[in-house]
Amino acid sequence: MTRNTSPRSVGNDPSRIPFPNLPPPYTFRGSRPTQRGNTSSYLTRANVSDFTTTSTILVGPQLTPFQIQTSLLTSKSSYFRAALTGHFAESSNNSITLDDVAVDDFQLLVTWLYEQAVPIPYKDRKPAYYTLLHVYALADRLGLEGARNAIIDTISDLADETNSVLTPSDTRILYEDIRESAPIRTLILDLFAFKKTDRLLELHAGLWHAEFLRDLTVHLKRPCAQAMQRHRLQDITKD
Template identity: 30%
Template sequence: MATEISQRSAKRVRLSANEAKGIFSETVTIVVGPQGNVFHVHEDLLRESSQFFDKAMGAGWKESQDRKITLPSDEPAIVALYVYWLYYGAIPMSPEVTFKSAKLDDLRHVKAWILVDKLIDTKFQNAVIHAILERVNTPTKNGTPINVSRGAVNYAFENTMKGASIRRLFVDSYCWNTERDVTSFWKTEEDIPHDFLVQAVKVLVKPPFLTAKLQASNYYVQNQEEKAKG
């Protein structure tokens, strides 16, 4: 037992040199939202993960000289999720799954995915996909499963482009996890995003889908290098 405990402790405190090197770089000031909330993040962590930050901090750019980047239209709470992930490799979620917490987490996840679509960080986008599926696959205390919230679906279809992998995930989640009529989750048919309906019809008419499974890797976003390797 003592050996087992010591091994778990060692696993928690040890970190590879490659993972730790980012925290020895200078910090960059990120100013977020209309109120100008400030985050100080190590440059190497930002540049290694995000193509947007890598370019912004490149030679010749004003942001590189000022060591300050402004994201005026983004939400500080969503940027905070991203910064937390950069340092800890995990996405914070509500401690207990309830209908209320599921709605909040789902919407935060969608907004985070959209944020880093702009920041061009496919690793974080794919981590968000895992977080969404983990949330969907975790029932409430009494065992009740909760699908992706309507609000999150609506937000995704209002703020992403056609073909976005998060759209496909939400459509598949409703088609796969729902025994009811998919349209019954909205108050009226007019409330359902049109593109969601179109995609759902295409999915449901394909018999192979009946044996499909929701796997995070099916909804990964690839960066340009990965696409080139094909």
């Protein structure tokens, strides 16, 4: 699957490129036959309601409405599954309000729901890791495990393609808005340990989140061989 890597701005930047229209609802093709040539033995089949029933998600202070297939929400998210199928008011009126969620962040998750890919956000032609971190925190809150994994893959690929890492302010989002046990923390520490970030830490001294610096120090005490090679000391007396 090819990921779209065209630069685009996100957030409240007035110069941001308009977000593309959402794709049409996905088509459920059913499970594969249990035996070769047996076209009638599908394990599951689509119901009409899978394509016609939608839920309204009201997002942000302005309660921006998103109409999303209910079956898609309940199959991908433990949060929406509980809210829309349990004994809650949301299940009776098929509507959920998320007034403390940024519309742009939720829109990226909706794109993932339909395309199974996370659009890569850019700001001033640089990777907007902070947006991916915000979307990860939201995916974690809504129980979208697939989206969390996709964001981790996206950050890893983006760091390799652009030879970049998080900024000091990004580490504050990582440590203040994301739970301590989240796998994304381990990924970020690995990226800093693997890449030659000595100069970066030196130039931005004092701006990093204190717990991030502590965890990175502990992580570097047991680095992999590749990290040791990248951070090797050079004998400047030979120059």
